[in-house]
Amino acid sequence: MKVFLRGLAAVVSVFSVSVVANVLADAPDTDSVKAKIETTLKWRVDSIADSPVDGLLQVGTENGLFYVSKDGTYLLQARVYNLDAEMRNETELALADMRIEGLKQFDDSVIEFKADDEQYVVTVFTDTTCGYCRKLHEQIDEYNDAGITVRYLAYPRAGLNSPVYREMVSVWCSADPKKAMTNAKGGSSITPSSCENDIAEQFKFGRRIGVNGTPNIVLSNGSVIPGYQPPAQLLMALEQAAG
CATH class of the missing domain: 3.10.450.70 (Disulphide bond isomerase, DsbC/G, N-terminal)
Known part of the structure; x- marks a missing residue:
């Protein structure tokens, strides 16, 4: 044995x-x-x-x-879809995780328009010269009244050596970034300003997670709504995402 x-x-x-x-x-x-x-x-x-x-x-x-x-x-x-899980988009799930984790590094960099009765928070990659970005910002009070806090990150579509990049640096480096954002999107000239900033990192992170246009709205669950959404429609999308 x-x-x-x-x-x-x-x-x-x-x-x-x-x-x-x-x-x-x-x-x-x-x-x-x-x-x-x-x-x-x-x-x-x-x-x-x-x-x-x-x-x-x-x-x-x-x-x-x-x-x-x-x-x-x-x-x-x-895009990888799982046929055994009702066409689940595996690629989008991976990107959502990347967005959630990656956005944390910019918590101190966002220009935030906070709702008094905050129910939802969205992060919007924006460009001060983008027409639909300007339209969204014109309604910022309506988003806030609907309980939606809007946090802006920079995505200068023309790249990091462009006039809009320099303008967005001036917005982020101004004494009052929220006012400067509103003025820039209203077509007013912005006083050139510079400071230590992470605009380039915001732009590069946007590229890594699939941003290729503005506005690009990232929800708290990491999903994305590409393009402009009126306040009522965005609220409906947020309610659906919340289940």
Whole structure:
């Protein structure tokens, strides 16, 4: 019996080593995949992890969320839907988590128009020259009266070397950013100002989470409403999102 048990233990040990070896062999070399993306595309990779799809990794980059084959050969920009979970958008769920966590870094940077009876909070990526951003801001009192607090982050659509970028820096660096925001969106000239700011980081973060236009409204659950929404319609969307 002892001989049999020793033999069985040896077989189990060999089998375990074989299983571990196979797992390690199948594990993707994420460092190599990350290096290949950064070297080939010149993109910064912020995160890399397993995706919901076998054979693909989920990669968060400075230019958005992508999927890449585990050998680093193929890169995909796609939406992944789960047919076994009523067409659940797995990509949007991943982006929602990224938005919720990433927005925390800008808590001290937002220009906030707070509702007295706050029921909901939205973060709006905005551009002072955007027509629909201006239309949204014209109704800021109506949003607040509906219980919606609006927090602005900067997304200068023309990029970081543009006049609107410099204008938005002046807004954020003014003595009264809320007044400067209202004046800028009303078409008034803004006194040039500079200070230590994170406008560039706000813009880059917007790109990472899929912002490609303004206004871009991020709800507290991480979901996004792209484009302008009148106060009543936004309130309805927030109520639906709250369940």
